[in-house]
Amino acid sequence: HTAKTMQQQLAVATLQAMQTGGWRSIQIRAKARMCANQEVVCHEDFCLHARDYGAKLAQRGVLPALLSGPPHLDPDRTFAVAHAAEVCPFEVSLELAREASAVVCDYNYVFDPAIALFGLADEGALEDTLLVVDEAHNLVDRAREYFSPRLARSAVRQARRIVEGHRQKVCRDLDELLGSLDELIEREASGALGEREGSRRIELDPRPLAEVRLALDALVAPYFTFKRRNAEIWLARDPVVDVLLSLARVTDLLQDGGRELVPLAERSGGGEPDEQLRVYCLDAARFTGATIARSAGCVAMSATLEPFEFYRDLLGFDPDRTDTVSLPSPFPSENRLIVAVDEVDTTFRARARWYGRIAELVAELAPPGRNGLVLFPSYAFLQEVASRLFVPDHTVEVQRGDDSDRLRREILARLRGGGKPVLLLAVLGGVFAEGVDYPGEMLSEVVVVSPALPQVGPERELLKAYFDDRYERGFEYAYLVPGMTRVVQAAGRLIRSAEDRGVIALICKRFLAEPYRSLLPDAWTGGEPASLRRDDPAAAVREFFVNLDGRP
Numbered sequence: 001h002t003a004k005t006m007q008q009q010l011a012v013a014t015l016q017a018m019q020t021g022g023w024r025s026i027q028i029r030a031k032a033r034m035c036a037n038q039e040v041v042c043h044e045d046f047c048l049h050a051r052d053y054g055a056k057l058a059q060r061g062v063l064p065a066l067l068s069g070p071p072h073l074d075p076d077r078t079f080a081v082a083h084a085a086e087v088c089p090f091e092v093s094l095e096l097a098r099e100a101s102a103v104v105c106d107y108n109y110v111f112d113p114a115i116a117l118f119g120l121a122d123e124g125a126l127e128d129t130l131l132v133v134d135e136a137h138n139l140v141d142r143a144r145e146y147f148s149p150r151l152a153r154s155a156v157r158q159a160r161r162i163v164e165g166h167r168q169k170v171c172r173d174l175d176e177l178l179g180s181l182d183e184l185i186e187r188e189a190s191g192a193l194g195e196r197e198g199s200r201r202i203e204l205d206p207r208p209l210a211e212v213r214l215a216l217d218a219l220v221a222p223y224f225t226f227k228r229r230n231a232e233i234w235l236a237r238d239p240v241v242d243v244l245l246s247l248a249r250v251t252d253l254l255q256d257g258g259r260e261l262v263p264l265a266e267r268s269g270g271g272e273p274d275e276q277l278r279v280y281c282l283d284a285a286r287f288t289g290a291t292i293a294r295s296a297g298c299v300a301m302s303a304t305l306e307p308f309e310f311y312r313d314l315l316g317f318d319p320d321r322t323d324t325v326s327l328p329s330p331f332p333s334e335n336r337l338i339v340a341v342d343e344v345d346t347t348f349r350a351r352a353r354w355y356g357r358i359a360e361l362v363a364e365l366a367p368p369g370r371n372g373l374v375l376f377p378s379y380a381f382l383q384e385v386a387s388r389l390f391v392p393d394h395t396v397e398v399q400r401g402d403d404s405d406r407l408r409r410e411i412l413a414r415l416r417g418g419g420k421p422v423l424l425l426a427v428l429g430g431v432f433a434e435g436v437d438y439p440g441e442m443l444s445e446v447v448v449v450s451p452a453l454p455q456v457g458p459e460r461e462l463l464k465a466y467f468d469d470r471y472e473r474g475f476e477y478a479y480l481v482p483g484m485t486r487v488v489q490a491a492g493r494l495i496r497s498a499e500d501r502g503v504i505a506l507i508c509k510r511f512l513a514e515p516y517r518s519l520l521p522d523a524w525t526g527g528e529p530a531s532l533r534r535d536d537p538a539a540a541v542r543e544f545f546v547n548l549d550g551r552p
């Protein structure tokens with residue numbers, strides 16, 4: 001189970017390399033991308049591929065055709081065969097998954113109760129399944145999102161627009177119920193926030209919401225009948241159904257009552273203010289832990305799973321049944337140089353005094369004749385340094401918050417290009433830090449400016465208070481580990497194969513001080529973080545590149 005497409009390709013390649021015949025593997029692709037209809041409207045009146053599905057599947061021999069092909073069931077091939085036979089490719093891929101010994105899919109198909117596959121949410125369904133969670137550090141935040149549903153007035157209003165003006169009883173009843181739901185959200189938000197924008201913890205009684213839900217549930221069947229008669233209002237994503245699902249999830253979690261589930265009232269600003277009720281899940285360990293416990297076993301892996309207790313606690317692994325193992329990097333350590341520069345202070349309070357010096361350091365450390373990536377904790381910080389930066393031998397590219405895909409591709413093309421070397425300034429946690437790979441000569445240096453702790457804000461502070469209370473590790477779990485994980489993940493872009501070589505430079509005095517330095521991987525420090533300090537880091541970098549291939 002993996003989070004990103006890039007990782008899925010790796011998992012598929014690994015399975016294919018293991019194939020000796022006799023068993024099958026499959027990659028599950030999201031429904032929207034496996035849909036053969038113009039839009040995802042899974043109803044036989046609106047989708048040819050849903051009509052007479054069972055009969056066509058059998059008559060046209062779709063499953064035998066696919067199962068007699070290569071042992072890895074590739075989504076492109078499944079799509080082509082199913083499309084030609086006029087049956088739904090996504091449904092076919094689910095049927096095939098039942099025949100496969102290994103399934104590669106996104107986390108949400110296992111851990112998100114809203115869309116878990118093959119009845120995986122059911123007791124016993126995972127008994128014979130071994131879960132392998134790749135890039136497991138990502139699952140902490142993803143799982144938190146699965147259990148943080150929201151109910152927004154804008155969504156309720158959208159649903160009302162579907163039913164208002166129709167004279168059928170079901171529409172009038174729905175309109176009235178949605179109206180009372182809208183009022184309820186407005187009342188809670190105004191009670192908590194007055195006229196202000198923002199987010200505030202509230203006490204939220206689940207009973208009134210549960211009553212609305214019950215009444216709405218009773219209208220679902222008549223509503224679908226009404227829709228079938230009014231083909232023109234059949235929508236791919238039905239706003240009425242969306243509200244019902246959100247309401248169900250919010251109500252369920254409120255009724256659960258766990259102290260890690262915090263009700264919030266929120267108002268966003270902008271052109272049209274919107275109010276919403278949200279259950280904010282501070283810790284999804286109880287839920288992910290339940291899924292893990294129902295499986296035959298679970299292996300969670302990542303380049304950044306330390307400190308192990310953090311991930312063990314927050315993913316819900318049972319301490320008595322969990323083993324940890326730390327494996328050395330498979331790549332030669334002489335392929336990379338790691339330096340830490342601790343003469344500057346990048347804490348929020350102190351950084352303004354150091355912008356100029358940081359710009360000088362970035363310039364001094366720039367890899368001669370090669371590309372470098374310089375990462376900052378925020379766009380504001382990045383801009384301050386960029387405006388002071390002078391690197392005549394490099395082209396400076398700057399990531400902006402609103403970069404389009406095209407701009408990103410252009411920047412990557414320039415990194416690949418072989419023209420004047422590029423120094424790319426980007427933010428930690430962003431697409432250039434985590435979303436792309438830089439094979440071979442594309443990237444020779446990653447400079448990380450500051451440990452990139454998440455910004456202090458009401459939600460982080462709620463997390464901190466909860467982790468303090470639960471694990472006595474508030475700052476560490478809410479700020480420190482997520483920040484340092486980003487640093488190590490970003491630096492990990494540099495060396496992805498035995499051929500990759502380059503420099504990692506860390507800029508800030510905190511990297512060599514506690515509690516930060518003990519979170520630097522042993523593979524970087526040899527257990528001795530102070531060894532990363534150099535008398536003349538710029539000279540060390542130049543020397544590394546000279547030795548690399550004899551050219552400066």
Ligand code: SF4
Pocket residue numbers: 031034035036037039040041042043047048049050087088089090091
């Ligand atoms: S049934 Fe399949 S092909 Fe038809 S709309 Fe749904 S996902 Fe698309």
